[in-house]
Amino acid sequence: MSTLFAFQLRRVGRNRQFLFFTVLLPALFTIFFTQVFGAQAGAAAQYQAYATASMVSMMAYGALGAALGATIRISFDRASGWLRQLRVTPVATSSVVAVDVLVGMLLTLPSLVVVALVGRLVNGVELPLSTWAGLVAVLWLGSGAFVALGLLVGHSLEDKAAGGAIGILGVVLAALGGLWVPVQLFPESLRALAHTLPSYWYAELGREVVAGDGPALLTVLAVAGFAAAFAVLTAVVLRRRPLHAVAG
Amino acid sequence: MPPGTALDIRDLTVRYGDTTAVDGLDLQLRTGETVALLGPNGAGKSTVVNAVLGLVPSTGTVRVLGRTPAAAVRAGCVGAMLQHGGLPGESRVREVVELVRRSCPRSWPLDDLVVTAGIDGLLGRPVDALSGGQRQRVLLALALAGEPPLLLLDEPTSAMDVEGRRAFWTTMRRLADRGTTVVFATHHLEEADAVADRVVVVAGGQVVADGTAAQVKAGIAGRTVTFTADEDWRFAGLPGVTAADRQGERISLTTDNVEATLLALLAGGRRLPDLQVRGASLEEAVLSLTSRSRTPIGADR
Incomplete structure (x- = not known):
């Protein structure tokens, strides 16, 4: 399994565009939002609150994009026949899926860490060291829900559709989940919609950590519930959808 | 199952929705045989190959060297070139070959594997830069990586030119000489004739003729x-x-x-x-075979 893990990691590492969009873009957004809107803050405390909130949102956005982006490859591997080829080697299907999860989770770390560093070093966000550690840890674990969602999309859709679907999904989850504009600014109906999205609860995990209380049980259950639902659906698709064209 | 049986298929049935692709097929192959599964498109050849590999749900029993399909694949007992198999993008040939070699319980030494599969000079290439014939040879290397006693090839030469085909079948004969059981699906009578020491004609998901190439040709001439x-x-x-x-x-x-x-x-x-x-064309011959009794040619005629 370690051989497969190294193999998959090397493949993703070759994809520079992926690294650009999942690491650099949220980092630049963090600076942009904080410099543009944070400048309007009156008091230092108000600036801190704004800079922290936008950093948490962008960490969530970056990790969400990375988790989904890392799994587009699955639909390509399915279309090219590689997943089918792997099935006739001694590599177990469970290992293939486990490695996809591991790689997906590993790839969310750079965006989380880089955006946090930008928040600290460029925007001057100040948090206790334990809170920084807790924030990264919680958002990292929570990103598993989006890795599971990416696995579901990657295994369910054709390669031509999956790329677009994942792009749209990322934008919808970010926008409606309140990662770009805080849900407090949403009209009532949109706010209710946000509460049905995994992205809202995921960012909520981070917000609760920086507030100093640690994540609430409801929030943890919500993110874990989404993760479990996506995982179960992926398992169903893996079982049902053949890895090949049905022919003579 | 008698000793020396590489592949034992009994009453194999595969259905896709309402279509019965393989219909109660029986087939036993001895170790070291080179066997052609011959038949027109849609005869069920690929489905038989896929069922032996455990890629499609089936009923009946399949035993590969005494193991279930899934266990045989895990144990490295069977190597396969699939009709719709593929290679991963954003990788190099060496990485893919090494991945499969290392996942196998036994593995063919790389230097020798490279020569046998004819991929010398390709190891450093990105997979996406390979020609059709080169891809097939890399897929052959993957099939051989675990030194499997049984090799299943589904239309293996379809993307190869004449020269490539000749080299491919030379390799297959060498493998057969080493004791590897080679099973290949084809719709080319000439290929079956030139390479196989046993030809199994499949039509309508059943075995309609089974014998040496000469016996089958006599039967369908x-x-x-x-x-x-x-x-x-x-x-x-x-x-x-x-x-x-x-x-x-x-x-x-x-x-x-x-x-x-x-x-x-x-x-x-x-x-x-x-x-x-x-x-008669092969198509017509096979049709005529299907409409006859299912007595194997060469058995009692």
Whole structure:
């Protein structure tokens, strides 16, 4: 399994565009939002609150994009026949899926860490060291829900559709989940919609950590519930959808 | 299962929705045999290969060297070139070959594998930069990586040029000499004839003929007699006729004895407008085999 893990990691590492969009873009957004809107803050405390909130949102956005982006490859591997080829080697299907999860989770770390560093070093966000550690840890674990969602999309859709679907999904989850504009600014109906999205609860995990209380049980259950639902659906698709064209 | 059996298939049935792709197929292969699964497109050859690999749900039993398909694949007992197999993008040939080699319980030494599969000079190449023939050779290397005692090849030469085919079959003969059991699906009679020491003709998801290439060819070396007739004769019972077909006024008879069939047709001074006699194509031959009994050719004829 370690051989497969190294193999998959090397493949993703070759994809520079992926690294650009999942690491650099949220980092630049963090600076942009904080410099543009944070400048309007009156008091230092108000600036801190704004800079922290936008950093948490962008960490969530970056990790969400990375988790989904890392799994587009699955639909390509399915279309090219590689997943089918792997099935006739001694590599177990469970290992293939486990490695996809591991790689997906590993790839969310750079965006989380880089955006946090930008928040600290460029925007001057100040948090206790334990809170920084807790924030990264919680958002990292929570990103598993989006890795599971990416696995579901990657295994369910054709390669031509999956790329677009994942792009749209990322934008919808970010926008409606309140990662770009805080849900407090949403009209009532949109706010209710946000509460049905995994992205809202995921960012909520981070917000609760920086507030100093640690994540609430409801929030943890919500993110874990989404993760479990996506995982179960992926398992169903893996079982049902053949890895090949049905022919003579 | 008697010792020396590489592959034991009993009452194998595979259904896709309402379509029965393989219909109660029985087949036993001895260790070291080179066997062609011959048949027209849609005959069920690929499905048999996929069922042996555990890629499609099936009923009946399949044992590969005494193991279930999934266990055999895990144990590295079977290597396969699939019709719709592929290689991963954003990787290099060496990485893919090493991945599969390292996942196998036994593995073919890389230097030797590279020569056998004919991929020397390709190891450093990005997979996306390979030609069709080169891809096939890399897929062959993956199939051989675990030194499997059973090799399953589904239309392996479809993307190869003449030179590539010749080299490929030379390699297969060398593997057979080492004791590898080689099974390949093809719809080329010539390929089966040149390479296999046993030919299994599959049609309608069943084995309709099984023997050496010579025996099968003798069995299917029928001829087709076509002519126009407006009368409604009973053609199927004529001497030599194995299959009869009518399309409008055009009658088409498959026969294994042209002379007897023609004599019977012409008896009584009948006229046979537009009479033509030609060798049966494989397609027609297989059709004629399907319409006959399922007694294996060479068994008792």
